[in-house]
Amino acid sequence: MNYDPIAIFAEWLRELLTSWNLSDDFATVILKLIGAVVVAGLALGIFILQTWLERKVAGRMQDRFGPNRVGPFGLLQPIADALKMVTKEDTTPESADKVSYNIAPVMAVFAVLMIWGVVPYSSTWVGTDLDVGVLYIGAVGSFGVLAVLMAGWSSNNKYALLGAFRGVAQLISYEVPLLLSLVIPVFLARSMNLNEIIGKQGDVGWFIVFAPLAFVIFFISNLAEIGRTPFDLLEAESEIVAGYHVEYSGMKFGLFQAGEFAHSFASAALISILFFGGWQPAASPWLGAVVFFAKTTFFYFVIMWIRLTLPRIRIDHMMAMNWKFIVPLNIILLMTVPLLDYFVKDLGATRMYAHFGLNMVLLIGAIVVAGRAIKKSEPDRVRFPERAVAVPPKEETEEVAA
């Protein structure tokens, strides 16, 4: 059961390299480089499958077939799409800032591939077993923000720049609850190492039971970070054409697309790692990877499901929900969870029930408070500036009001 093909292959390759009189350090570097290429290739290979899956699922949910002409079940459609993307004309605006214009799409993919570098696929299959894994995931998110800004600014297009500002406002705002909600699983596992977080969940139970509220917050802010419906104001293709990548065409646009898809899958992977035990309960390396990818695909399906079900949220509603509801709730969670855990940390199963109970109490409280606040606030409509309009005589108005 504990057959580990990757470890055996790595060992064989290391022996081969050292037999060529390479030092052990250089062999490690070469092995790491190969690992990086494999992980990046895996992420982009998944992207190709994802485009097919997305179109198939979208088709089913909208009562149509989806791609079914190229290959069995339309499976070769992504290859046809990729060929179309590559052969399209690659335009660059004449007054664009050429270097940043060309780096931005690469940066968009790079930011996501950095996440893939620390994801543990199973107990031993992990790109880099980083002790600060969770913090690292938060840190590389800032490269995504940079990619959006560079694309928007260097296009030298008013609408691209406006789109970039809108996108960056969204990304930076939702980074706050994203990072704050990451603290809860880190606190429960007493570690920032992703593999140790998974191991801890094997001992005490999945963190979805301990921290359902943190999971919901993480899920919502992740949706916003990916920039998919209901948070796709970065693009909003049905209303404002596109945002920061309005000037991009051909494969450069394809890279932005690849970044978005790979980010969706990486988010699903993080959800399954942090809250659903990653490769648990399978200890064997290859079986663990199967379990991990099954869970991740399920959460990717949930992300698609939400995307295909919900309409787009308005930008002021989105910001209000973040700053007035999600962030305060998250801060309350951060204050109460450690306090509770101090009293129940040695109680075994009771600890789990206590955490679950606290989360439920907070959830109900938050919904009640938010419901009252929404009722109390003014009816939500766009107000136009006052202007001269025909007003009925005063008596009549009072009558109507009465």
Place this chain on the structure above:
Amino acid sequence: MTPLEVIFWIASAVILISAIMMVTRRNLVHAALFLIVTLFGVAVYYVLLEASFLAVVQILVYIGAIAILVIFAVMLTRQVTNPGQLFNKHASLALVMSILVFIGLYLALSVWPEFSAVAPEADTAAAISNLGTAFFVEEDGQPVYLLATMTASVLLLIPLVGAIFVARQKE
């Protein structure tokens, strides 16, 4: 040359070149982008020193914040490309002063015995938890960095309160 040395030299070259590019660019956004490359190179240094926590914080704090700096550069300056002079009249004095500071620092550090010492193998996981506990836990009855942590917390709280006060709607 070990692989670590190769990475060190590449990172050093990138840091120096992008630092020079950063101060000589006329375009504010280009300068900010080169600043990002410089700070990323410094993060590579931290990784080489096995200070993974510091490296990640470097990226999180500096590169994440510079994105916002770029926004302000684009939004608040009328001309992103500055046609004015690159150097002012103190340029030569500044050059002499910085060379003197560099020589002084080099001489001071080269007599320091730790300068060429080999760092011991670091236990990074323990280092992070030590960092965490040092902020709050007492050692030998003395809270090590408790006062500093609390002061920093209050300092961070003040701008938050101030921002709310400034942004609050007048009633």
